[in-house]
Amino acid sequence: MNSDELNVKIRARGQEFFKSISGEAPSIFNKGWWTGKVMDWAMRNEDFKVQLFRFVDVLPYLNTSESLTKHIQEYFGGEGQDIPSVLKWGAKSSGWGGGLAGKLMAKSIRSNIESMAKQFIIGENIKQAQKSLNKLRKDNFAFAVDILGEATVSEAEGEQYKQSYLELLDGLASSQGSWKALGAEGDKDWGYAPKINVSIKPSALYSQARPSDFAGSVAGICRRLKPVALKAKEIGAHLCIDMEQYKFKDITIEVYKRLRADADLKDFHELAIVLQSYLVDTDNDLEELLSWSREQGLPIAIRLVKGAYWDYETVIAKQSGWKVPVYVVKAETDAAFERQSRKILENSDICYYACGSHNIRSIAAVMETAIELNVPEQRYEFQVLYGMAEPVRKGLLNVAKRVRLYSPYGEILPGMAYLVRRLLENTANESFLRQSFAEGTDTDKLLEDPVITAKNEKAARPPQEKPQGKVPPFVNESFADFTLLEEREAFPAAIKEVRNEMGGVYPLIINNKEVITDDRLTTVNPADPDEVVGHVCQASRQEVDQALNGAREALPMWRDLSPEDRANYLFKAADIARKDIFKLSAWQVLEVGKQWNQAHADVGEAIDFMEYYAREMLRLGTPRRMGRAPGEVNHLFYQSKGIAAVISPWNFPLAISCGMTSAALVTGNCVLYKPAGVASVIGYGLAEIYRQAGIPDGVFHYIPGRGRIIGDYIVEHPDVSLIAFTGSMEVGLRIVNKASVVYPGQLQVKRVIAEMGGKNATIVDDDADLDEAVLEVLYSAYGFQGQKCSACSRVIVLENIYDKFITRLVEAAKSVKIGPAEDPQCYMGPVVDKSAQEKILEYVDVARQEGSILYSSEVPDKGFYVPLTIVDGITPEHRIAQEEIFGPVLAVMKARDFDQAVEWANSTQFALTGAVFSRSPSNLEKARKDFRVGNLYLNKGSTGALVERQPFGGFKMSGVGSKTGGPDYLVQFLDPRCVTENTMRRGFAPIEEDDDWVA
Structure with missing residues (x-):
């Protein structure tokens, strides 16, 4: 059957499905009820929707009537707040703060929202859950139970999460004997499926799970998940490992493979995993998982869902500078779901399929594809969420028979987080349920082939134009993305490379020439003080004088160089650092003890400083016209202060060093750079970056040295116009004090920029x-x-x-x-x-x-x-x-x-x-x-x-001075000048376009 013929059948089945549930609507959209009225308002008023969902999120923490009424007033009682009529009486009541009317309304709102949450939750404890499950089974629905709460902050909580699942399985085991099998005789639902079906979130089992520690995270999760899997095997249950945020995706897949191939679980064919169609990676992940299954000779089970963290994944990726891992067009996810469903069904001999969707088009596509491929009914089932899309689940039960409800249970506190996710899904503009049951979108459109829909949506988007011939706008350097194997492997490789280079002698760099001195400071690995990082030459006053002489000679050239040329040196330096980011990070790991992510962020910030300050200098480097009076032209512009001393700390050894030095350099100052002693080798790396970028002789000098020998000498020297310092308050105040004294030959009041710490x-x-x-x-x-x-x-x-x-x-x-x-x-x-x-x-x-x-x-x-x-x-x-x-x-x-x-x-x-x-x-x-x-x-x-x-x-x-990385910072390194030209000659002045006077 070709795709066009299959699509005709899918649309026909979809139309039949819609007809079978005509006139019905999910309870959440029923405007006859409080929830329906509030949801209707939320879908028509984005501001109210935001306030409502935030209030739902905080509600479980409001344990007193005063706290509850206070928050309701803050969220819904503000001036001009547009709220639905069901809230207006309480929110606007004059006795809101403590009056009877306000308290009654607050109690009513709490009750209604908790009822809304309970609509999606089968109970707050095992006893309530068992009662709800009994009812579901009487209605011929199977279930998959999930314990709410994936935010685990400690190992004690992870252990408790494991114990909760063991108790849940024991509780369900005691009940299953009283359950009649669904759709068949015997002990199995539909003749093949275990009556007990449980889902578990792997990250909640191990509080220390993180992508950078891939192996440790997999081991930590497996250690707690294996006993749960063994218990499920013992009682004849089905266990599904849920998929969560993208950062845990590869960890979760590896956990599944590790457990599925475990000697104690190889014969446990009821171990499943969830895959999410909205992830761009899922096609490859699915292909690899199916291939692994065949190679290992191990049957697997997959629940395929669209995905519940779309907003979160998109925001986190954009904040971090990463590629967005999800499809940005909703129809692309729907198309991926159909494509991946087909792939699973084509491999039904080794993979059991659970289709998790409320989308009638998606459901119809799975049904027709299974028929086309002659997939036996016992190789796939349908799953929907408890409390959502009741008409869909009823219609699905009539057609497919094999319907399972994903049924969370647990306390109301974690339940609210789950509720917010469900409300977001229901009320999103592109939600199938919203379009179907709240907005009444034409069924032909809802049943359109998502491949065509996605193509049309993408074609309708205006193309993004890139500015030609201009410096692109500033964008922060990306964070390390340890979900990527190549980035996880880059750190150990870089550390090994750095370790092979350690132990050498590091010279001063004065006038771009290496200077060796007999006085050396040895820096060591703080985790192992026996391991030497480097022997760093120390400057005396003699070397400081050499650097000052070079700076004086270079200053006129560097000061008068165009802002564009100086900025280009920083752009080159940023490129050099970017290409070597892992090795630069590794030096920090070994010299000052920064963790992988901390070290990478430090180097990324250094790159940001160079990129940002270069652009800022281009902005400040253009003379600015001042005033509007006729007959004169006034221009404000800047020049460098002269020679800058940069005294940097060890805690951000590259970032802060780079921030202060790059700001001084790009503004036309020559720089004497004194790094912190314990981070001197990292400081040498910065000097090398500037050298590779081609900074001219005399402009930048790397002069590590002992503070008691050269510290005051640099600060007090009459040729130093500016001191940029980051460090302790005591040293900072000493610098301010010393810099306030005018010494013989000094022509300028010294400027001090000092960041001195906090509490x-x-x-x-x-x-x-x-x-x-x-x-x-x-x-x-x-x-x-x-x-x-x-x-x-x-x-x-x-x-x-x-x-x-x-x-x-x-x-x-x-x-x-x-x-x-x-x-x-x-x-x-x-x-x-x-x-x-x-x-x-x-x-x-x-x-x-x-x-x-x-x-x-x-x-x-x-x-x-x-x-x-x-x-x-x-x-x-x-x-x-x-x-x-x-x-x-x-x-x-x-x-x-x-x-x-x-x-x-x-x-x-x-x-x-x-x-x-x-x-x-x-x-x-x-x-x-x-x-x-x-x-x-x-x-x-x-x-x-x-x-x-x-x-x-x-x-x-x-501290004293403007904020680093902000629009005012560079001005501190500059002296402003204003030039006024009288343009009148013999009473005649040129008339300019913006003149607002009349001759």
Whole structure:
């Protein structure tokens, strides 16, 4: 049968299906009910839809009537808020804050939304679930049970998730004897299918699962999933491994293959996996899985679905600079579903197929394709979601008989997250159910071949024009994508290459020439101090003078070079770094102990600085016409300040070094670059990048040296016009003080740009999403061992949620592995050197004296490790709440309310970064206004600022100067000039087009 003939049959079957359910509608679209009215409004009002879904998300956390009414007012009671009539009475009632009318309405809204959630959930416990399943089976529907809640923040929660499934299987096993087989005699539904069918989310079994640690993630998941699979085998159940976010896709497939081929499970043919048609990879994944099945001689089972995380995958990919992994045209997903369904059905001898869709076109296509291929009925079934598309499931039961309902059960808290996903699916513009049952789209259009639909939609889109002959707009460098095998393999290869090069002597670079000195500083691997990274030559005042002489000679040429030419040097340097990004990252792994993702992000930020500042110089390099008065022309333009001293830190050894040096260079200044001692080899790598980019002699000088010998000498030197510094407050203030003194021969007031650290707080409101807040606080506090100026060192938690938060935080902290940064299993590594280790350990003792240690981890014996430490009982007067520690010590503070939390957050001398986790619009607005820091993150961790997107820098004692990576930063490296020309001659002045005067 050719495709045209098959398509005719598919459309005919689809029309019959539509006729069989004519006049029916899913309950969620029934306007006679509260849910239907609200959903109808949501589909007609995007703003209300956003507010509704956010409110549904936070509802389980609103445990008091005051909290509930407050949030309803904030979400639905604002001025000009367009809401449906079923909400208007309560939301607008005069007694809303505490009156009887408001409380009654709030209770009604909670009840209705919880009822809506329960529509999609078979119960909150096994007893309720069994009751619902009994009813389903009486209606001739089979089931697949899924326990709600995939957000696991600790190994304790992962273990509990496993135990929940073992208990579920035991509970179902005790009931199956009373169930009559569906559609057949005997013990099997339809004569072949187990009565018990369970789905499980693999990532929820192992809290440390992440793509960079592929092998460890697979092993960790298998360790907990195998007992569940063995239990399913023991009781004769079917077990399906769900597919989740794209980042877990390859891990999930490997877990499935590992378990399917396990010696104890080879004879367990009821182990299935889910594939998602909206993923562009799925055609290849399916082909490889089927080939593997044949090669291994192991029958498999596949549930094919369209996919439930489309918005999430699209947003994450665009934020990270990755290729979007999903089809961007909905019809392409539908076409892929039909194509992949056919592939599975063609292999029905070794693959059992579960068709998961509510789309009548898709269902009809599977039915007709199976008939065409003579696939036995016992080799495929149909699955739909419990609580959705009731007419479709009823019509499907009449035609196909073999219908299974995917039936989640669990507590209302994780149930709300599931509900939001279901509501998004139902109300999306391209939702088949919305088009079919809410909008009444013509059935001919709904049954159109998706290949044709996709082709037409793509053809209708206007082509994207690329600007010709211009520098393309700035785009951040992509994050490392460890879902890609080549990127996972690139890191160990680069580390091996770097390790083979380590141990050499690194010279100064002055006037583009190598200078060897007898004084050497040895840098080591902080995870193994016996391993030498390099012996770095140290500059004395004599070498500083050589560099200054070269800079003075080169300055006139470099200063007067066009902005375009200087920018081109940065573009070249960025290209060099980009091509060598993994090796540059590997140096950071071994010299300062940065984890893979942290190191890659550091190099990516360095590239961003060069790309962004080059474009900014092109903008600033064009003289700007000022004023509108006739008879004169005024132009504002900039020139470099002169010679810049750049003194960089070790915690962002390439990014911050590159940011300060590239800003100075592109603005026409000559640079003396003094890197931090413990990161000097990384600094040498930056010097090499500039050398390869062709920066002229005398413009850039790499002069590592001991601060006590050359630090003050550089700062005080009369030829130095500008000092860019990042480091401790004590050193920064010393530089400011020294630079304020005018020395003989000095012709310019020195400019100091200093970023000096922080004591950053994260506020956790009592309505916060703890699944997010716990993991983000953990990452912000302990990513790169807490050695970021933006790291979270105080978490201020409202008392209503305090106990629950710290319990989960401590368990999450106990779950992470500590060890060498080169091992992707390790969440936390060593601190940078011995002195940092000793200082932080002193603060751990202070924490023990001032508060109560909730957790202090074990650490490896060798290396500069300090315990991951959590201390509570801290209030603002404690040293632990005031002093910058620069290490993995987190103070937990209990606040009575949000106002006190903001007050405490502001109670230090620093004002760098902060974060708030809250789902209260009014509290988020209060934080935006009153939480006074340079970078505030709402419902996001306090680290990870990106060039241009989040210009970085603070005030108070956190520093002086404009934000790095922002539109004002380069101006600090420039002196503005204005030239005015009188254009009048003998009373005559040229008339210009924008003159607004009358002669």
